Amino acid sequence: MSLSPPPAPASTYSSSIDPASPQAIIEADSDHSDVAESCNTSTKSVNQSIFDYVKENGRTYHRYQAGSYLYPNDESESERLDLQFEILKVLFGGRNFYAPLEDPRKILDIGTGTGKWAIEMGHQFPRCEITGTDLSPIQPDWYPSNVKFVIDDAAEEDWMIKPDSYDYIHTRVLLGCFEDFREVIRKSFRYLKPGGWMESQEYMHTVYCDDGTMGSDYAFAEWTKTQDSAAMQLGRPLRIANKLKRWYEQAGFVDIHEEVYKLPVNSWPRDPQLKMLGRFSESSLLDGLQAFSLAFFHRGLGWTKDEIEVYLVNVRKAISDRNVHAYHKM
Structure with a gap:
């Protein structure tokens, strides 16, 4: 639905969730012989202490604002994040965004991770200044001259620039990252130019x-319910995707659009593209399951690493079970 916006307010394009939205049924493949394969010139300047990562249960976590982000920042997680980027790009038909951008001059990518999205946007819009923020300096050393990466906490700190500055603000897969994602939305509304856009692309945890x-x-x-319980104990809610549209409306955004996609958990679908996406989704989930669990279950529920690893054995088997036609909404 498109609405004529009143003067000045910003707009939002939310690729999030409406659980009740009617979606086409994905047809399952009866052939279970398929086996998931394992898918495995600028510089940045940061204080050297930022690289002194926190070590916990065999993984490393960000030093800056330590403890506020519950996922690791080590090489294996960075590789998984890059795989996740490719999965979503295929799911979205090769698109990095849906907002009607024409000639943006300032873009902010909150929680940029390995920076792949920001770098691709820098190539696509060479006249635009792209700023990617994150708690960890895990971005590459070489990227377009119109891209910059800043170590910053979007939940706590100023956004380095005056209000009414950005043409577009982007977030992607930030469930469990903030105490209250509504504050990120409110800040975005303030820092967008009149007529600017915000877009979020988010997993529904269910x-x-x-x-x-x-x-x-x-x-x-069952694992998703356990992780959700741990996240609530830690004040980092996971169930935000299905609330985004309402939160944007409450913040004052207009001309709101929402798209819902299905991402299979593994390669159970018959459709070749969905089968491929499911195969890579399975790899991403299996590669990331420990990363998704350790800090949540250890800090939130008091489990030991051994208890967590034993618990995850059956979860991994379930993720790879093609007899269960499970999927996430995006």
């Missing part, structure tokens, strides 16, 4: 199934 193949004992679904 696992869905349309054909009854996901039983009540499905270990991956």
Whole structure:
């Protein structure tokens, strides 16, 4: 739905969730012989202490604002983030954004991670200044001259520039990263130029199934509930995707659009592209499961690393079970 915006307010394009939205049923493949394959000139200047990462349970975590982000920042997680970027790009038909950008001059990417999105946007819009912010300096040393990376906490600090400055603000897969994502939305509204756009692309943490193949004992679904409980204990909610549209409306955004996509958990679909996406999704989930679990379960629930690893054995089996036709909404 497109609305005529009143003077001055910013707009939003939210690729998030409406759980009740009617979606086409994905047809399952009856051939289970498929086996998931493992998918495995500028410089930045930061204080050297930033690289003195926090070590916990065999993984490393950001030093800056230590403890506020619950996912690791080590090489294996960076590789998984790059895989996640490629998965979403294919899911979105090769697009990095949906907002109607024409000639933006300032773009902010909150939680830029490895910086792949910001770098691609820098190539696509060479006259635009792209700023990617993150708590960890895990971005590459070489990138377009119109791109810069800043170590910053979007939840706590000023955004380095005066209000009404950005043409476009982007967030992607930030569930569990903030105490209150509404504050990020409110800040975005303030820092966007009149007529600017905000866009969020977010996973719905819940696992869905349309054909009854996901039983009540499905270990991956049970894991999501356990992680959700730990996240709430730690004040880092995971269930934000289905609330984004309402939160944007409350912040004052207009001309709001929402798209919902299904991303299979593994390669169970018959459709070749969805099968491929499912295969890589499975790899991403298996590669990231420990990263998604350690800090949440250890800090939030008091579990030891050994207890967590034993618990994850059946979860990994469930993720790879093609008899269960599970998917996430994006």
